[in-house]
Amino acid sequence: MSSSDELILEAAASVLAQHVAAPGASEQHPDLIPLELLQQYIAHAKDLRPKLTAACHDILTDLYATLRAYCAHYLAEPLTIRAVESMIRMSEACAKIHLSEEVTESHVKMAAKVFLENFMETQFFAIRENIRTRYSSILNFSF
Template identity: 40%
Template structure:
């Protein structure tokens, strides 16, 4: 995790082994996969709760997609036929649509192209960015940041490069906007409110959760100022009056303890750090 973070953040890899200390360039694309923490993806939990990866790594990916194993008669039948076919004695050999050596040459040639962003393409990217930013006026949540704007530019250039074009066209931008929308709809949404919130990826805490943490911290602070400490029972009573559930309170307190925001000098008592 440390190595991939340095590669994504600084595009370098530091080596200190066998008396050799060096910093190597790591300018490469990264295609990564991760398994759900609980064995199966839970749609009622946020993406960051489902995947045990640091926010500093997740926030640096241009696109993130969730692949779920959901029953589907057509796909299930094709998969079963494919697996059973591999075990049969008769193996059908099919040639690839593009020969590997030609594909390697195509990729090597495409990498040499440095597409330029045309005014029309830049205008489309700007329009989408401002449109997503304006969602804040209705939801009070941030749907997209400058980091996603940079991702859109990189993706549009990659799309043009794959088509061996010297310029980024409006078609390239529209395609990558669709990809970005799909990605944000899967991982950039607050599961509790259903509202778009990029902080799910950037900080691990959507706006609705941050507000609950603030209420809990304020409650502990008030009780601490009155009595010198905040007792668990009093905290729960105060939060239940504000609509918090028992399980929710326990989860929030546990998160603050693990983050070091509060500590417990003795069982059932909490103080701010």
């Protein structure tokens, strides 16, 4: 086990310890995940390499192109190719959380939502509100 694996497991154990009030607390809180199961889940999720589908590729491409054009037109903070890279990584991470072998449209929308919410914080108020209106379907997305 690598040192990063140990850190993840220690962090998970620490979080679980905060929620366990006393011996037998899992009986009081049946929705708590046993530590061994959490460790297996994390190990399995880390091994996954979700693939981006063509439909998801198109969604990301379209979002990047329209948002970049919008930023250029309204003199907003510029958008770089790193934005697409970060949305891809977030989409893959979301797929891993769901133990999915494939990145779905839902994973991409969740990543785009997180990206847009953070991107809007870098913009002036009028631009932020315009982005909020234009991309409301993504910003209102939930699993």
